[in-house]
Amino acid sequence: MPSYQNKLRDKKIDFDRILDKVRVFAPATVANMICGFDILGFAVNEPGDEVKMYRSEEKGVRIRSIEGDGGRLPLDPDRNTVSACVKMLLSDLGILADIGVEIELIKHMPIGSGLGSSSASTVAGLYAINSLLGNPLHKDELMPYCVEGERLACGHGHADNVAPALMGGITLVRGGSDLDIVKIPVPQDLYAGIVFPQVDVPTRDARQLIKEKILLKDAVTQWGNIAGLVAGLFQSDYGLISRSMQDVIIEPSRAILIPEFYTMKEIALTHGALSFGISGSGPSVVAMSQGPEAAEVVTAKIQAHLSEKGIESFKYVSAVNVEGPKVLPFTN
Template sequence: MNDDRSAEPMIDQRINRDNILEQVRVFAPATVANMICGFDVLGFAVDAPGDEVTMTKVDRPGVRINSIEGDDGRLPLDPDQNTVSACAMKVLEDLGLADEFGIEIELVKHMPIGSGLGSSSASTVAGVYAINALLGNPLSKEELLPYCIEGEKIACGHGHADNVAPALMGGITLIRSYDPLDIIALPVPEGMYAGIVFPHVDVPTRDARQLIKERIALKDAVVQWGNVAGLIAGLYRNDFSLIGRSMQDVIIEPVRAILIPQFAEMKEIAMANGALSFGISGSGPSVVAITQSEEVAQTITNEIKKHLDKQEIESNTYVSSVNVEGPRILN
């Protein structure tokens, strides 16, 4: 991000006030972070669900949230505490436009909060992408990413990019490094699908992170390193067999699965119905089956939902290919 001294040249070079829009509406997708074996470094975007942000340019300076739908009143309307407004204000400040006009925001959540599908990151990315589009796209996606990471810090206390990077960039992303920030786009095999089930149980992200051990056995680390490397090799080789046998988590899943009712049973159903792999999406409770066809993914989600219904656990299901586009303008 830019301090005040670097903002002025950026305005001269990039801001064309004739290109500033009056209003823009943006959709940003949900994401599957970790990709089972790549804790905090891998993630991919899906087609649905996701969040929508509408931004409107107004004369009075400042950023205000007019409405939030679909959050059951859980998200703050205070512009300093909400990720969408706080990040939009930061972009305006860094580009030297905060005193020229204001922004009014409407946020529509189409995805559940605390689902393990990147709810906060979808809103953040939609907001950052929207303010950039409203201003005539002066910043590249790479330049927008640090704002999205800051939004994650506001939302959950940790500035991780495994959700916001794929939500913003689309496709499958690898976070090789945070200092310096180094995000790598990975190949998306044709025909790769995700069957996602969100059981209606509460697994707060902070609680899920606290279960993770600070120290792990070297033998487990070696297994995990091999799986992450194997997964990336499988993506480049379009080798679904290698992808499936590599997406195994011996470090995080064993402890986080304890918080998810019926996890072992759901995994058994998925693998019996043709999943290449199965695991936790993000910090859970959503789970994901990776498949080689849409039909198999649909069968798995249907069967898991039937099982959860018998256990009197409500759930949402989603079937999606990997979303390579990322956020998109709706109007």
Template sequence: MESMEKKEYAIDFGNLREQVHVFAPATVANMICGFDVLGFALDYPGDEVKMYRVAEPGVRIRAIHGDDGRLPLDADKNTVSACVKMLLEHLGIADELGVEIELTKHMPIGSGLGSSSASTVAGLFAINSLLGNPLSKEELMPFCVEGERLACGHGHADNVAPALMGGVTLIRGYDPLDIVRLPVPNELYAGVVFPQVDVPTRDARQLIKEKVWLKDAVTQWGNIAGLIAGLYEGDYALIGRSMQDVLIEPTRAILIPEFYEMKRLALEAGALSFGISGSGPSVVAIARGKEAAERAASRIQQHLTDCDIESLKYVSSVNVNGPKILN
């Protein structure tokens, strides 16, 4: 994990919360053209963590709901509890504080919507809140990135950054970690559809070419720059024509049934752009306004139904706040 500056944190054990209930949002990583450097948070779905202070020191998982038994209850193997333990060790209170975690998954695992990052962010936000917020969000971020490394073998921040910070985020660099929050136009909406097919993140990453043509790289750089300019200017037309992916999408689209037909339907329905959310198989139609996003997502879902492919649909504005306390 990226080294954290050691400093003294004032933890008042006599004034800690006894429990906290936190929601952290799903995210759309890459934003189509910004592989591993761009992402934004959704209003829903997301994951919830209830955290309880207990007398016996240590971190334990009390229960996990909504995962169909797929996630480990072992606190050393589950990314939520493992990251909470790292944070307590960093604060020097791992042997003094006892917490139990109850995780509720409201989003599919392996959906391309940042399932692991939402859980990790919820857990770290919860423990920080329970302790009286000794760390800023910026100081929590390296622990979130480590959670992604544990979950999928690659410590990327394009899911955890928007999940924790909210809004649209740019990861300018990883050494050191440098995250920039970008402006969010008021009418920017996402119509997300999750075709219920299995595309593991590790497998999706293995398909990516290690070398690309210079002309394709130049096209992608222009698209990323154009998207960022469009966000600052509130120029929806510029946002739409910039969110094009010539590097990653052509390979990953092979794993997603009916991808190009879904793309055609989304653009025909009025979406500004269309692409893969994270590593897939979820796809996202970016639109100006909720109505256009709903129309695009509904047409995509109906097409999948006609092809006997079950799917889930989410229509959301960009969540500018990130995680929140529910109680």
């Protein structure tokens, strides 16, 4: 990011405006939106991750503690995506040697859920450091660092999770090095019913199942579905949204990793869901519905079926979160 780094060097940080502490929440996300692999995603109201950040007399970036990760995440500030991205941003601003920062990461969402766990943490950390510094940067100036966080977390710097987590709402990602993040209108009654079965589907394993080559007829079908979904969102056309949210490329490969997937899909569509598919790389699944009532019914039915099969699960029902990360008050 050399040109971007040079741009940040021109930012003037007023050390008198730096806060003593800040607490930030960043939301979970549903990447792909079924048919839009690596290019579409949206934020939800829950779950999400939280970062508490404190100004310190001792220079440098440190992690005080991590909660809710079961000891899986590193405390080393160079290996943890939250602290590593904060260090990267402070370095590009030219103030890494001039400021001390301590971080508490509170994981309210499960790791490996397919709901953008690493994205939520990274976005919370970057939004927190920007808030601590007095908000010298716009959200779009934080985006390259969010993408770098994804590269550190999973080896692939994609923005389908971090874009909606940072910007809120539904986002379309275009390009690679010349990244465009496009906000898509959110229909008022569009709800997500998410079920997270307690099975392990590592992101790297899920990516390895994706075919390197696809049939042209499948590509044409998928392109039409993506275009139809975007058009349906702009027009609040729930029929078009429903018909378009179908995945003929990624889902057939990844569904085999998720127990009861096709039975869950049948349950969702039978009980009024607009669509059903995999959230991110799974194992979480998402049923899109018109209104919260249908989303509640669908998730309850799916959970009941999984319970009968001896599979524990969590569920979340949410409208699309259009706000993205937010500063929270400190509580005793």
